[in-house]
Amino acid sequence: xxxxxxxxxxxxxxxxxxxxxxxxxxxxxxxxxxxxxxxxxxxxxxxxxxxxxxxxxxxxxxxxxxxxxxxxxxxxxxxxxxxxxxxxxxxxxxxxxxxxxxxxxxxxxxxxxxxxxxxxxxxxxxxxxxxxxxxxxxxxxxxxxxxxxxxxxxxxxxxxxxxxxxxxxxxxxxxxxxxxxxxxxxxxxxxxxxxxxxxxxxxxxxxxxxxxxxxxxxxxxxxxxxxxxxxxxxxxxxxxxxxxxxxxxxxxxxxxxxxxxxxxxxxxxxxxxxxxxxxxxxxxx
Amino acid sequence: xxxxxxxxxxxxxxxxxxxxxxxxxxxxxxxxxxxxxxxxxxxxxxxxxxxxxxxxxxxxxxxxxxxxxxxxxxxxxxxxxxxxxxxxxxxxxxxxxxxxxxxxxxxxxxxxxxxxxxxxxxxxxxxxxxxxxxxxxxxxxxxxxxxxxxxxxxxxxxxxxxxxxxxxxxxxxxxxxxxxxxxxxxxxxxxxxxxxxxxxxxxxxxxxxxxxxxxxxxxxxxxxxxxxxxxxxxxxxx
Numbered sequence: 094x095x096x097x098x099x100x101x102x103x104x105x106x107x108x109x110x111x112x113x114x115x116x117x118x119x120x121x122x123x124x125x126x127x128x129x130x131x132x133x134x135x136x137x138x139x140x141x142x143x144x145x146x147x148x149x150x151x152x153x154x155x156x157x158x159x160x161x162x163x164x165x166x167x168x169x170x171x172x173x174x175x176x177x178x179x180x181x182x183x184x185x186x187x188x189x190x191x192x193x194x195x196x197x198x199x200x201x202x203x204x205x206x207x208x209x210x211x212x213x214x215x216x217x218x219x220x221x222x223x224x225x226x227x228x229x230x231x232x233x234x235x236x237x238x239x240x241x242x243x244x245x246x247x248x249x250x251x252x253x254x255x256x257x258x259x260x261x262x263x264x265x266x267x268x269x270x271x272x273x274x275x276x277x278x279x280x281x282x283x284x285x286x287x288x289x290x291x292x293x294x295x296x297x298x299x300x301x302x303x304x305x306x307x308x309x310x311x312x313x314x315x316x317x318x319x320x321x322x323x324x325x326x327x328x329x330x331x332x333x334x335x336x337x338x339x340x341x342x343x344x345x346x347x348x349x350x351x352x353x354x355x356x357x358x359x360x361x362x363x364x365x366x367x368x369x370x371x372x373x374x375x376x377x378x
Numbered sequence: 379x380x381x382x383x384x385x386x387x388x389x390x391x392x393x394x395x396x397x398x399x400x401x402x403x404x405x406x407x408x409x410x411x412x413x414x415x416x417x418x419x420x421x422x423x424x425x426x427x428x429x430x431x432x433x434x435x436x437x438x439x440x441x442x443x444x445x446x447x448x449x450x451x452x453x454x455x456x457x458x459x460x461x462x463x464x465x466x467x468x469x470x471x472x473x474x475x476x477x478x479x480x481x482x483x484x485x486x487x488x489x490x491x492x493x494x495x496x497x498x499x500x501x502x503x504x505x506x507x508x509x510x511x512x513x514x515x516x517x518x519x520x521x522x523x524x525x526x527x528x529x530x531x532x533x534x535x536x537x538x539x540x541x542x543x544x545x546x547x548x549x550x551x552x553x554x555x556x557x558x559x560x561x562x563x564x565x566x567x568x569x570x571x572x573x574x575x576x577x578x579x580x581x582x583x584x585x586x587x588x589x590x591x592x593x594x595x596x597x598x599x600x601x602x603x604x605x606x607x608x609x610x611x612x613x614x615x616x
Contacts, residue, residue, distance in 0.1 A: 123600030131602050223599035263602040264595030268411045298531055298565055305567040305598040310605070313445070314412040316509060317479045320519070339526040341511055341519055 118166065118196040120227035129226050131267035134260060138240035139273075148245040150216050152186045155249050155367060159256075162360035163191040163293065163330025164350035166224060167205045168198075172351045172358050172377050177212040179360070179375075186247060187215055191330045191348065192222025192262065192293025197230030206237050218245060221262040222293035222330060242270055244277055247365070252286035254365060259292040264305050266292075271314070278322040287370050288324045289363070295329040295347040299336040319343045325370040328361065335359070335374060346372055400425040402436075404611025410592065411604050418442035419450055421611075423560065430459045434470075438561045451476040451561040468492040470503075474561065481515035484508070486563055490536060499540035501556075505563050507531045535566040548578040559590065559607075569596055582615040 123129060160180045165173040173194075180188035195201040209217065221241040225234055234241065241260035246253050257277060259266060266274065282288050294305070296312055307315070319327065326344045333350035334357070349359040358377040363370065402423040409416045423436030434457070438450040457470035474486040488505030511527040521527060538556035545551050554572040557564045564570065574588040590607040 124596070124598065125601065127600035127602065129600040129602075223595070226600050262599070264599055265411050265602055265604055267602065268414075271412060297529070298534060301533070301535075301566075303567065303598070305595050306565050308410075308568050308592065308594060308604055309562065309564050310410055310592075311412050311594075313478045313482070313484065317482050320481055320511070320515065323519075338529050340509060340529040341515065341521060341525060341527065345529075 118168070118198070118224070118227075120197060123227075127263070129229075129231060129263065131260065131263045131265060132269050134221075134231060134262075135242055135267060135269045135273070137235060138242040138260070141235070141240040142243055145239060147243055148216060148218075150187050150245060150247045152247055152249045155251060157186045157247065157249065157365055158184050159247075159363040159365075160185045160188040160360055161191060161291070161328055161348065161363050162188075162351040163328075163348045164193040164222070164224075164333055164352055165190065165195075166193055166350070166352045167195045167201050169353035170204065170208065171353050172355075173205075174208065175377055176351055176360050177208070177217075180215050180217070181212060185215060187218065187245075189218045189256070189258070189291055189328075190220060191291045191328060192220045193224040193330060193350075194219055194222070195225055195230065197224050197227030199228070199230075199233050202230065202233035202237060216245075218243075218256075218258055218291075220258050220291060220293060221260045223262050223264070226262045242273065244281065246285065249365075253284065254287040254289070255281055255285035257288070257290045259290065261292045261294040261307065264294055264307060265311055266307075266315075275318065278318065278324075282322050286368055287365060288322065289370060290319070290324055290327045291329075292327065293330050295332045295336075296327070296345055297336070297338050297347075299338070299347075300332075300334070302332060304331055304333075316340060316343075326363075326372070328363070328372075344370075344372075349374065349376075351377070397429070398427045399616040400427070401614045401616065402611060403614075404586075404609050405441075406607055406609040407442075408590075408607035409605055411594075413443060413445075413605065415443050417444070421560065423453075432457050434472075436560065446477045446479045449477060453561060465493060474563070476561070477512075478509075481512055481518070483510045483512055485510060488536060488563070497542050499538070499542065499552075501536070501538035501540075503536040505534050505536055505558075507534065507563070534563065536563060537566070537569075545575075550576045552576070567598055568592075568594075584613040586611050586613065 162176050195205055219238050244257045246255055320341050324343050329347045332347050335349045336347045338345040348361055349357050351358050359374045362373045405420045407418045418441045419438050420441055421438045425432055425434040435454045437452050439448055440450045452475045455470050455472035459468050470490045472488055476484040478484055485508045486505050488503055490501050490503030492501045509529045516527055536558045540552050540554045543551045552574040555569050557566055557569050571591045576584050576586045578584050588609040592604040593601045594604040595601045
């Protein structure tokens with residue numbers, strides 16, 4: 094048994110060494126054991142949130158639009174720059190990047206950070222995905238963007254809409270983030286007209302892929318919570334291929350990847366018109 | 379629910395012609411990231427065999443910290459043993475019904491094929507899952523006919539790979555990697571690790587203990603602990 098474990102360790106080390114020496118953008122070092130804990134990240138995010146109040150975006154009109162994308166995986170960032178250019182247009186009040194924004198490597202975080210100032214005319218909300226955590230990416234994320242768990246509101250002349258950004262980068266929200274989410278939905282949601290949730294890891298398996306989802310046990314709790322809280326829409330990424338599901342008044346949208354070279358790279362225009370939240374995929378040209 | 383009642387009725391009608399009954403009772407405690415503290419459940423599973431065929435049914439009841447009400451999950455199934463060349467195999471079809479809450483239900487149906495060797499066991503199957511809103515939820519949220527009240531996940535792979543090691547003539551150890559359990563089916567990318575010890579207290583009665591360990595994102599992303607489940611049970615062949 095000892096020999097088998099030793100051989101497995103050698104093979105695993107060689108694989109990690111090989112990946113480290115090449116330009117591969119996955120980091121399997123946390124696939125069996127990881128020091129990257131969601132509860133620790135949540136604590137750090139809460140600390141950051143206590144010094145940085147949740148943002149309020151103002152829309153001068155009742156109807157407005159947000160631009161949303163996922164899985165840009167910077168390094169390459171041609172598509173992301175097209176998205177950010179689009180986000181600058183006057184019809185958009187803000188943009189949201191729903192995780193896997195970069196590969197997790199520090200140099201890719203720096204690349205992203207170097208171009209973002211050009212697009213700061215609109216508020217941007219950047220979220221954590223599993224790739225953003227590879228190569229100890231959380232250190233870079235926290236330094237550059239701060240919290241991974243937060244909400245923002247869009248204030249129109251007559252109402253306020255709630256947008257909640259969750260951290261599902263480890264495949265679970267964890268118990269602390271769940272308690273926070275329940276609290277926000279119980280206290281902030283009732284004062285808002287619409288509620289939209291962004292989370293990176295997609296909930297449902299509409300096709301066979303190797304990518305993981307939150308455990309069924311977690312989905313049951315979240316679906317019930319979203320139903321109870323009258324959440325209009327949940328926008329997700331991770332799967333790289335669009336899919337739609339609906340249960341009751343909640344629409345679950347998994348977005349295409351924005352990744353360069355992706356055959357169906359697209360972003361989503363999130364249209365809010367009174368108490369209706371709609372979406373439209375726009376493919377990258 | 380009506381179909382479930384009919385199935386249970388059929389099971390009861392068949393009772394007199396059945397040659398062997400196996401009872402499996404267990405109690406479990408566990409905690410997950412979503413359970414809001416420690417939970418405890420009890421279960422009774424009944425399997426009745428007639429020749430190479432068998433039917434089974436069971437219920438998991440929530441004792442401490444229930445997610446919904448008393449009934450956590452109900453299962454019924456039917457199966458048979460067959461042989462392909464020298465391999466003995468077992469095929470089971472099952473149905474699981476879980477009231478997640480007052481508003482939400484989960485329905486699972488599937489097929490599993492089992493094969494057992496001296497030290498290894500393999501179970502492979504597929505299931506399909508539907509999440510549906512209860513009638514109470516449809517009325518409570520004033521859902522129109524245009525709104526979807528069910529969400530379907532078409533196909534999910536089920537697997538269980540076991541290694542068995544006898545510790546003595548009465549005691550066996552099993553280590554298992556699986557994505558499902560008696561009343562729960564996880565997605566194919568979410569395996570659990572389980573260890574089990576069986577102890578024969580008589581030729582037709584066994585005690586067993588199981589420990590499940592669940593990780594989120596295992597072999598896929600930077601993993602996080604998700605939960606555990608410990609179980610003690612008794613199997614009795616009548």
